[in-house]
Amino acid sequence: MTAIVELEHIEKRYGAIAAVDDVSFRLEPGESVALIGHNGAGKTTLFKLMLGLSRPTSGHIRVLGDDPAAGEFAARKRLGYLPESVSFNGALTGREVLSFYAHLKDAPAAKIDDLLARVGLTAASNRPIRTYSKGMRQRLGLIQALFGDPLLLLLDEPTTGLDPALRLEFYEIVQELQQKGATIVLSSHALTELEERARRIIILNRGRMVANGSIEQLRRLAGLPIRIRVTVASGQAQRLSTLVGPVPNWREINGHLVEFDAAPGAKIDLIRRVTDETGPAEDVTIVQPTLDDLYAHFLRRHGEAS
Numbered sequence: 001m002t003a004i005v006e007l008e009h010i011e012k013r014y015g016a017i018a019a020v021d022d023v024s025f026r027l028e029p030g031e032s033v034a035l036i037g038h039n040g041a042g043k044t045t046l047f048k049l050m051l052g053l054s055r056p057t058s059g060h061i062r063v064l065g066d067d068p069a070a071g072e073f074a075a076r077k078r079l080g081y082l083p084e085s086v087s088f089n090g091a092l093t094g095r096e097v098l099s100f101y102a103h104l105k106d107a108p109a110a111k112i113d114d115l116l117a118r119v120g121l122t123a124a125s126n127r128p129i130r131t132y133s134k135g136m137r138q139r140l141g142l143i144q145a146l147f148g149d150p151l152l153l154l155l156d157e158p159t160t161g162l163d164p165a166l167r168l169e170f171y172e173i174v175q176e177l178q179q180k181g182a183t184i185v186l187s188s189h190a191l192t193e194l195e196e197r198a199r200r201i202i203i204l205n206r207g208r209m210v211a212n213g214s215i216e217q218l219r220r221l222a223g224l225p226i227r228i229r230v231t232v233a234s235g236q237a238q239r240l241s242t243l244v245g246p247v248p249n250w251r252e253i254n255g256h257l258v259e260f261d262a263a264p265g266a267k268i269d270l271i272r273r274v275t276d277e278t279g280p281a282e283d284v285t286i287v288q289p290t291l292d293d294l295y296a297h298f299l300r301r302h303g304e305a306s
Helices: 043-051 074-078 094-104 111-118 134-146 164-179 191-197 215-222 237-244 267-274 291-305
Strands: 005-014 017-027 032-036 058-063 079-082 152-156 183-187 200-205 208-213 226-232 257-262 281-287
Touching (some): 005 043, 017 043, 032 043, 032 191, 032 291, 043 058, 043 079, 043 152, 043 183, 079 134, 094 111, 094 134, 134 152, 134 164, 164 183, 164 191, 191 291, 200 291, 208 215, 215 291, 226 267, 237 267, 257 267, 267 281
Parallel strands (some): 032 183, 079 152, 152 183
Antiparallel strands (some): 005 017, 005 058, 200 208
């Protein structure tokens, strides 16, 4: 299968600063990938490299089978990009801006009305953009990124300024594109959103890639403890404590809820004890390490190693 994006030992330097340092990965058709890291980790630089807005200092990059920084990047029309800070000519109306971008990507103008309706901008489409709020400009930016049925969609903080209903609508649109074979790259500080929607996570720190895999793969690599949350009858917390024995981070939240950590090697035995039918447990919830937990772990590990 031909990769949508191929990066081989990419380095991008600005003087003595390595914004991207020896990064290699492939993006396959139909993948949804989260690109996460602190500000300055290299996310925006990687987007610029994939868009052909910047050339790598060293290494090789192919996007849709071509060099994106080449003079003729024919596949550019099949690329969608939503930057973190969306800016349009404030004197133009939303509809005029979208007509311009539709023309650039040879997209049918008939799609404009449908997309305006989906992101809730129909009523404002003939108003000058200078009257738009930040959230409205963000929605307009999302529409322009969707023109041309993109094979690769690069989205930098795409849900900034969107209310919960519009966030849900946004992700439904993205999922439809993915089901048609588009590759989606999402960069966001809203890690909970990414955990639910990205099949693969790439974590960057100071220009280097410190983790790359599905969330399940990253959990196995990290080896972080799970959290076991147990509901017991009133006054039964001590009985549960006796049953499970000494455990890390034991916490009685109220008279009915207890939680504690279980290391990977101990979790099966602890779950067996907690769920013993003669025990006091009325309900048990297993809480896996979240993407926030994994992100902090890999950044901490990279900091210790460097």
